[in-house]
Amino acid sequence: xxLVPYLGHLVIRFTxxxxxxxxLIGRLVISxxxxxxxxxxxxxxxLYMGVNSLPLVLFTSLFTGGVTAVQAAYQFRGIVPMxxxxxxxxxxxxxxxxxxxxxxxxxxxxxxxxxxxxGTMKVTEQIDALETMAIDPVRYLVMPRFVSGIxxxxxxxxxxxxxxxxxxxxxSVWFLDLTTYSxxxxxxxxxxxxxxxxGLLKSVAFGAIISIxxxxxxxxxSGGAEGxxxxxxxxxxxxxxxxxxxxYGIASLVFG
Numbered sequence: 272x273x274l275v276p277y278l279g280h281l282v283i284r285f286t287x288x289x290x291x292x293x294x295l296i297g298r299l300v301i302s303x304x305x306x307x308x309x310x311x312x313x314x315x316x317x318l319y320m321g322v323n324s325l326p327l328v329l330f331t332s333l334f335t336g337g338v339t340a341v342q343a344a345y346q347f348r349g350i351v352p353m354x355x356x357x358x359x360x361x362x363x364x365x366x367x368x369x370x371x372x373x374x375x376x377x378x379x380x381x382x383x384x385x386x387x388x389x390g391t392m393k394v395t396e397q398i399d400a401l402e403t404m405a406i407d408p409v410r411y412l413v414m415p416r417f418v419s420g421i422x423x424x425x426x427x428x429x430x431x432x433x434x435x436x437x438x439x440x441x442x443s444v445w446f447l448d449l450t451t452y453s454x455x456x457x458x459x460x461x462x463x464x465x466x467x468x469x470g471l472l473k474s475v476a477f478g479a480i481i482s483i484x485x486x487x488x489x490x491x492x493s494g495g496a497e498g499x500x501x502x503x504x505x506x507x508x509x510x511x512x513x514x515x516x517x518x519y520g521i522a523s524l525v526f527g
Contacts, residue, residue, distance in 0.1 A: 292487050295409065299417055299483070302410040312415040320381050320416075321423035325430065331376055332369065332431040336438030339363050344447050353447070357454035358461030360439035365462075366526070369432040370470045371518050374477030377424065378510040382485040385416055386506035389489025390499040398490070413486045417479065424478030425471045432470070469525040476517045484510045 306313065343359045389412060392398050398408050436458065443449040488506040492498045 291491065292483070295413070295487055295490065296483065298407075298409040299413055302407065302414045303418075305410055305414065306418055309410070309415050312411070313418050316415045316419035317423050319384075320377070320419045321426055324377055324380055324423075324427060327380060328373055328376055328427050328431050329434050331372060332434040333438040335368055335372055336360065336364060336435030336440075337442040339368060339435070340439035340442040340447065344443070353449055354453045355457050355461075356443055356447070356449055357440070357457035359457075360443075360454075361436055361458040362461060362466060364435040364439070365432050365466045365470050366522075367470075367518075369435055370428050370473040370477065371514065373428050373431045373474065374424065374481070374514045374518075375511055377427065377477070378481050378514060379507055381420075382481045382506050382510045383503045385482065385485030386488040386492075386503045387499055389486055390492030390502040393490060393492045394495055394498060408490070413482075413490075416486060417482045420478035420482035421475050422478070424474040424481070428471060428474040432467075465525070469521070472525065473518055473521050476521060477514050480513045480517060481510050484513065 339360050340356060343356055343363070344353065347353055347356060347359070389398070392412075398412075401408050401411060440451065440454050443454050444451055485506045488502040488509070492502040494501070
């Protein structure tokens with residue numbers, strides 16, 4: 272008997288959050304024409320989201336490419352000639368592993384940071400102070416992070432793809448007795464521009480998701496330090512789930 276009110280409460284809360292999220296997105300869209308006037312703030316966010324995240328992304332990508340080569344070689348053995356290993360690694364990295372793993376890494380690093388920073392501003396009434404001074408918080412805080420996210424995620428993904436392929440090449444040559452020429456020739460043979468563009472399209476969507484969800488959870492923080500911690504956790508979890516859902520949706524449209 273108590274299940275029905277509980278489910279009703281969950282539905283109401285979910286609808287409330289969806290409504291607030293779309294209101295935030297609407298205000299964000301309205302503020303986009305102000306991008307040139309916020310170039311300094313956008314540059315600062317691009318530095319934090321992109322340049323400062325690069326070492327972590329590259330380290331992750333290097334070993335991702337290596338383990339992809341090892342697992343592909345294990346699955347190919349006795350079934351597919353090893354000369355096709357480079358093409359398999361390239362396809363897997365460019366279409367799926369590069370964009371998705373970069374998105375998840377940035378969601379954990381940047382998405383959590385955005386939620387924590389804006390959540391702290393919310394509970395200490397700094398956002399209310401901005402509104403008192405007639406400064407639109409969405410234009411000042413959300414829009415620079417959104418623009419930075421959709422710009423820097425594709426850039427990070429390109430670096431991630433390159434380093435992952437280099438890692439796969441190194442493992443193939445050093446441990447799998449494959450020549451550099453065979454790996455690169457197979458990579459070139461199976462490369463398609465659609466694969467690269469589809470992966471970059473995913474990364475644009477992931478950048479939007481990370482920035483919007485992080486800002487939304489920060490703006491809706493309450494309850495002091497404990498609330499900031501909950502908002503940070505919620506931002507990472509929701510961003511990761513939406514990244515995987517968006518990955519499936521975009522893959523179905525582009526590669527289906």
